[in-house]
Amino acid sequence: MTMNSSGRPTAPVAASDIQSVETVSGSKGLSQFEPLIFETDRWGKTGVDLPKAKGKASRLGGVERSVRPELPGLSEPETIRHYMRLSQRNYAIDLGLFPLGSCTMKHNPRLNEKMARLPGFADIHPMQPQASVQGALELIDELATWLKTLTGMPAVAMSPKAGAHGELCGMLAIRAALQARGESETRKRVLVPASAHGTNPATAAQCGFIVDEIDANARGRVDMDDLRAKLKKSDDVAGIMLTNPNTCGLFETDIKEIADLIHAAGGYFYCDGANFNAIVGRVRPGDLGVDAMHINLHKTFSTPHGGGGPGSGPTVLSDALAPFAPVPFVIKDGNGFHLIEETEAEAKDSFGRMASFHGQMGMFVRALTYMLSHGADGLKQVAEDAVLNANYIQAKLKTIMTPAFDGYCMHEALFSDKFTAEGIETIDIAKALIDEGYHPMTMYFPLVVHGAMLIEPTETESKAELDRFCDSLASVARKAAQGDESLKGAPYLAPMKRLDETQAARKPVLKWTAPAPEQVAAE
Amino acid sequence: MRYLPLTSEDRADMLSVIGAKNVDEFYTDVPETARLGGTIEGLPDHQSEFAVERHLTRLAAKNVTASDSAFFVGCGAYKHHVPASVDAVITRSEFLTTYTPYQPEIAQGTLQTLFEFQTQVAEITAMDVANASMYDGATACAEAAVMACRATRRKKVVMSGGLHPHYAETTKLLCEAQGIEAIILPAAIDGELALAEHVDDATACVIGQSPNVFGTVTDMTPVADAAHEKKALFVSVFTEAVSLGLVKPPGEMGADIAVGEGQSIGNSLNFGGPYVGLFAATQKLVRQMPGRLCGETVDADGKRGFVLTLSTREQHIRRDKATSNICTNSGLCALAFTTHMTLLGGKGLHDLAVLNHETACDLADALEAVPGVELLTPRFFNEFAIRTPKPAFDVLEALQDKGVIGGVRASRLYPHDDFDDVIICAATECTSLEDIALYASALKEILA
Numbered sequence: 001m002t003m004n005s006s007g008r009p010t011a012p013v014a015a016s017d018i019q020s021v022e023t024v025s026g027s028k029g030l031s032q033f034e035p036l037i038f039e040t041d042r043w044g045k046t047g048v049d050l051p052k053a054k055g056k057a058s059r060l061g062g063v064e065r066s067v068r069p070e071l072p073g074l075s076e077p078e079t080i081r082h083y084m085r086l087s088q089r090n091y092a093i094d095l096g097l098f099p100l101g102s103c104t105m106k107h108n109p110r111l112n113e114k115m116a117r118l119p120g121f122a123d124i125h126p127m128q129p130q131a132s133v134q135g136a137l138e139l140i141d142e143l144a145t146w147l148k149t150l151t152g153m154p155a156v157a158m159s160p161k162a163g164a165h166g167e168l169c170g171m172l173a174i175r176a177a178l179q180a181r182g183e184s185e186t187r188k189r190v191l192v193p194a195s196a197h198g199t200n201p202a203t204a205a206q207c208g209f210i211v212d213e214i215d216a217n218a219r220g221r222v223d224m225d226d227l228r229a230k231l232k233k234s235d236d237v238a239g240i241m242l243t244n245p246n247t248c249g250l251f252e253t254d255i256k257e258i259a260d261l262i263h264a265a266g267g268y269f270y271c272d273g274a275n276f277n278a279i280v281g282r283v284r285p286g287d288l289g290v291d292a293m294h295i296n297l298h299k300t301f302s303t304p305h306g307g308g309g310p311g312s313g314p315t316v317l318s319d320a321l322a323p324f325a326p327v328p329f330v331i332k333d334g335n336g337f338h339l340i341e342e343t344e345a346e347a348k349d350s351f352g353r354m355a356s357f358h359g360q361m362g363m364f365v366r367a368l369t370y371m372l373s374h375g376a377d378g379l380k381q382v383a384e385d386a387v388l389n390a391n392y393i394q395a396k397l398k399t400i401m402t403p404a405f406d407g408y409c410m411h412e413a414l415f416s417d418k419f420t421a422e423g424i425e426t427i428d429i430a431k432a433l434i435d436e437g438y439h440p441m442t443m444y445f446p447l448v449v450h451g452a453m454l455i456e457p458t459e460t461e462s463k464a465e466l467d468r469f470c471d472s473l474a475s476v477a478r479k480a481a482q483g484d485e486s487l488k489g490a491p492y493l494a495p496m497k498r499l500d501e502t503q504a505a506r507k508p509v510l511k512w513t514a515p516a517p518e519q520v521a522a523e
Numbered sequence: 524m525r526y527l528p529l530t531s532e533d534r535a536d537m538l539s540v541i542g543a544k545n546v547d548e549f550y551t552d553v554p555e556t557a558r559l560g561g562t563i564e565g566l567p568d569h570q571s572e573f574a575v576e577r578h579l580t581r582l583a584a585k586n587v588t589a590s591d592s593a594f595f596v597g598c599g600a601y602k603h604h605v606p607a608s609v610d611a612v613i614t615r616s617e618f619l620t621t622y623t624p625y626q627p628e629i630a631q632g633t634l635q636t637l638f639e640f641q642t643q644v645a646e647i648t649a650m651d652v653a654n655a656s657m658y659d660g661a662t663a664c665a666e667a668a669v670m671a672c673r674a675t676r677r678k679k680v681v682m683s684g685g686l687h688p689h690y691a692e693t694t695k696l697l698c699e700a701q702g703i704e705a706i707i708l709p710a711a712i713d714g715e716l717a718l719a720e721h722v723d724d725a726t727a728c729v730i731g732q733s734p735n736v737f738g739t740v741t742d743m744t745p746v747a748d749a750a751h752e753k754k755a756l757f758v759s760v761f762t763e764a765v766s767l768g769l770v771k772p773p774g775e776m777g778a779d780i781a782v783g784e785g786q787s788i789g790n791s792l793n794f795g796g797p798y799v800g801l802f803a804a805t806q807k808l809v810r811q812m813p814g815r816l817c818g819e820t821v822d823a824d825g826k827r828g829f830v831l832t833l834s835t836r837e838q839h840i841r842r843d844k845a846t847s848n849i850c851t852n853s854g855l856c857a858l859a860f861t862t863h864m865t866l867l868g869g870k871g872l873h874d875l876a877v878l879n880h881e882t883a884c885d886l887a888d889a890l891e892a893v894p895g896v897e898l899l900t901p902r903f904f905n906e907f908a909i910r911t912p913k914p915a916f917d918v919l920e921a922l923q924d925k926g927v928i929g930g931v932r933a934s935r936l937y938p939h940d941d942f943d944d945v946i947i948c949a950a951t952e953c954t955s956l957e958d959i960a961l962y963a964s965a966l967k968e969i970l971a
Contacts, residue, residue, distance in 0.1 A: 046874065048875070059902060060904065063771050069872055071643055087617035091630065108619065119588045125589055132586065162851040164849055307854040308623035309656070309854040310855060356659045359795065374524060381527060385529050
């Protein structure tokens, strides 16, 4: 045994054959156990220092809470530790490749965060006098110019708060346009491909439209024969909702004909812009006949996903739909920038208001920061590298896994589960990837491909990282092809084993409740 | 370009692995007429980090911040103090740069905080269950209205004249798109109880707000009773979440659905967004709720863990039959909210609410003492309306010249009502006695 002068061993001795160690604390080395905040002794306490109440006479007129809210208040060190420990149970783009298809998990530049926290943006109120927020209105206007130029569209509604909210904006604009034509009661049918993201049919339904599904062809695109058949009777058609590049990661070859057909039928073309990252700087949706398209600033323009939002979904509009755009919006005249907040005068045809204020300002700052950083030349490179990375993954894995369609893909590579041995499913491959240190790909979506695995690497991955990822996925895929039953138990190395979603849904426990007294006594 | 790791050599190597000559080959499905030759015209090329920072900093400098002046603006967004540790938590990469927790084995951090968030929201609203957040208060209100219609199978919604007009407009828009009749009662400073007279057998829900947009607090129990008598639902709205520490919460007034804005707790003003919509309901209505829900379960070893649950309500499963189209919500803002609530605890929230109320009382005392000023709000928490003998627009402009941003003119919210001389002012724990003295003395000079 090697020792230093005080006798402390400085090299490991031969390991014992203990395979797993149970700890009293529940922690495992750096992965520390952390209970719920409710399982502490900080009930009735607070972690903030506030000046003492003066005991002034209340002017609430007696409309007071009868029972004070009962929640624990943790001190700052306890609070920080709570969240830092929990953070260690999360995978994140800052830790590694996050190949969720159609989610565009790219690097979130830190300059964006720094700019969004400038007090001139973060500490201004949506209802303070407009003369005191000219820089904010100018920023919104500048971002709008970028979005309109990049998409080749004449107008943009900035207030939608996420992608699905942008869809709602576009479909409400279509509804308003039909109303103006006196056809909103007759034109109720919206065509939606079977491969569409669930928000598309849900949005159409929220606007009172009836969803009519169109088939995909063998090449993963819209089946034009089915589309033509569905447009034979056209006086009830409101429009089409189509994602392009679509959810199979493919550009819709017949996009212009689709736009022409829908316009000839008297309907409008809503394009879901979730996958704009593949074409930004290279293709302008305005050149494809699009009437409305939302842009997920949290995808293409790098604002962070934050574990489920906030998003931001500015929606570009064609000349036909622009008059119906929601309030508020920014205009500029000789006296500076102004917010139009009422549906009158220049906004007399507006369909109304979609949210509390003017949109996701914090996301606008981040997105504009990103656009200025990349510039027109950089954004084009973004699209090209995103597509190159996806094709590289497809090329490296196509002999081991089953590509869903022939040919090149756009920004995401789609595989079916055809290559797996019987009994091994897509979810098993996904969970085994966790053990390899990666977040799984999007699984079982789009619905048109059996056991779909949709992989979107984005442009912010290096070749070395892509190679490591492909090696990992290839190894898991080979096990899946061989029917390796060990995959069914994956993940083995994550903070938790597979979770029981069925039990969660059967008897939902949606909040913490204090253990019943008898239970406490029994313990 | 600093955000792109690939080198030209990498690109060439990768193209040869793929068997493509250049990236143009990947874009051959694009119709030829839509293929752009070079870069898009009319936009600048890439810039250094310091050049971009300079541009943004200059834009920011053109704005007057809430901390730069004596600041009394509310009406749905409030200038509260956000503890430094909140930002430390939400800038943590593992929270900031992760996705919706679809893979629970590697998302327990997000999921556990959501479970804690839901518990906190349910407790402060005094409701049974809460979801994992909505976009903001107005969209939460709209979703509550259509949810009430689903639950009651009725198609009529009545909103009070004290409901924030942005909430009312957002709700009316969504309702009308779904063929639901949406009635907004005339603007009223103290009119929430009038809802009780507007419930009939066709009404799905009535929507009232306390504190309302004029700051008036109301025990809306009679509204809930009237609604329930006709088998309609009562939706209780708040725009100031801090009020829940002191003012009678939705659950104590018989609310079936409680919705509101959570910005006040943990979130900056951000010029209107991103914010965090809070959405809570009774247990009976849980399967009608919109949005994500986090629930407790166990893993294969029997260890407690959390997952997104009841997803059969949601768009990715139910598509056009879903309860809502919402997908991404306000995850990180919910994290900011729950972090601040974890510091406050129930006691801190109560104490903070008392501080807000007392500060507003100080402000009311000072402004009422200005000759010609009339306090219009009969019962208030931290916000109230005043009438001034001169037009509010002019008064606020003159105040701004004296370093006071004195509130919101009610005519900005209600351009077609007779509120030209009404200002809605809010005070919070950030309002100092000096700010209040400055407001009163400036107002006195302006009105003299």
